[in-house]
Amino acid sequence: MSQCQQRPPKSQLENRQAANRTTAVIVPALLIGIVGYATWIVVVLIGANYLIKHQSRNGAGIAVIVLYFIFLFPMAASYLRLLMTVPHPGYVERGSPTAATPVKPPQETPPQHNVQASCTSTKVQDGTNQNNTKPRPAAPQEPSVTVLDTKAILSGELPPPPGTECFYSKEVFACDQNGLPIWCGTCNNWKPDRSHHGSDLGRCVLKMDHFCPWVGGVVGEQNFNFFIQFCSYAGVYALFVMIVMAVFISEARSRGNPLGGNWIAGITLGAVFTLFAGGMSLTSISLGLKNLTTIDNIGHQRRVMHIAVLIDPMQQRQPRPMSTDHVKHTHGSEESEDPWQGTITYPLNAMPDASSETTLPPRTSSASRTFAILRTHPGMNPWNLGAFRNFESIMGDHWYDWFLPLRHSPCCNHDRGDSMYELGPDVERLKVDAGLSSSSKSRASSRRRHRKHRHHREDSEDMDIMGSTLANVNGVTGRERNSFESV
Secondary structure, three states: EEEEEEEOOOOOHHHHHHHHHHHHHHHHHHHHHHHHHHHHHHHHHHHHHHHHHHOHHHHHHHHHHHHHHHHHHHHEEEEEEEHHHHOOOEEOOOOOOOOOEEEOOOOOOOOOOOEEEEOOOOEEEOOOOOOOOOOOOOOOOOOOEEEEEEHHHHHHOOOOOOHHHHOOOOOOEOOOOOOOOEEEOOEEEEEEEEEEEEEOOEEEEOOOOEEEOOOOEEEEOOOHHHHHHHHHHHHHHHHHHHHHHHHHHHHHHHOOOOOOHHHHHHHHHHHHHHHHHHHHHHHHHHHHHOOOOOOOOOHHHHOOOEEEOOOOOOOOOOOOOOOOOOOHHHHHHHHOOOOOEEEEEEEOOOOOOOOOOOOOOOOOOEEEEEEEEEOOOOOOOOOOOOHHHHHHHOOOOOOHHHOOOOOOOOHHOOOOOOOOOOHHHEEEEEEEHHOOOHHHHHHHHHHHHHOOHHHHHHHHHHHHHHHOOOOEEEEEEEOOHHHHHOO
């Protein structure tokens, strides 16, 4: 009796990812085909045949053709630039679990029985031919997710996964409630600030906005400015097509000329894409002015997060009244009034275990850096620089960068010393509420930030934003509550 092994069915996530890969190939080709069809309608049917050939209106026909390509060229250029960046929208490198990685393995699934299906019928003793009982298919296997053993890391029993130095070398970074960087259990790596794991492709992406089938991939940090340009140019282009078709359809009907189906299709496509591309353009620009992505904007008014802020070793925490003019309370909760959540000291080195046969890595001699763990107020965006500066950080420092799809956004440069992205004035206000900074210092720092241009003040932004020097003291590992909590 020959048997064949049944393949386990794909999970819902795997099916969705496969569908996205297919869509990423088909939809851009469909969009290019639609533009080619619109070109034939406007240039050939309207400009050449109707105006020049039948109406002998050479000037009007040439004007329509020339204007059409004037609107087509910037849209095509921005779309081509967008397609070039889709393979690399800002992916975060994947990690790999190792023996030293403190992870909890995913919960084991119970063994599946009867996973083999017989390919031939078998004869039983009563002389009748019956097929074997239909096997129960194996359950779809979801991607394994690793979870950090946070308790062991903070107690020094296990070393943290590599890469924490990329975070605590800055003065401010996004963290969890324990002060650790955010961990992605699917990619097995720390998540940089403002990154999001996109399940559509199974990768973490810097400043991920959304998965867009029209561009064949993810819109993220590396191509969000090109996406805004493409949507804006596409909206203007589609509006021109709709107006041209509306004018000459009205003219042809008034003269009693028959209208072909292509004319109706042309004005329909123009109207649909004017609404679609124009709406996407306005939405993206609106989010850009707030320095938010589509994902950031979901539940933004109620969202709170944690950030780790470097503490000056000479500084004492001084409780101050809350600056309630900018705090957005939710449901009258008093839990969010005090942003102070505790402290944590880096580097996080595991201590030797005397009962173990192996010795964990010893503590390094690098200077300790103590961070305050602060909980943001509901709706606070630490990277909100103000509408104009937000727009510049995405579209470019020069006006011509706003229109030419050539260079990446300035926010793609992560060589800053204070944080991965430029911080807004709300961070200084949060430090005031936590008793880590004086209000006068916060106001002076805010005025300096808005008075000077970015590329003229890169060397001084650390003092402007943080208002502190680097800590060079010998701290202890883990979360601490010391004199910073004294009142």
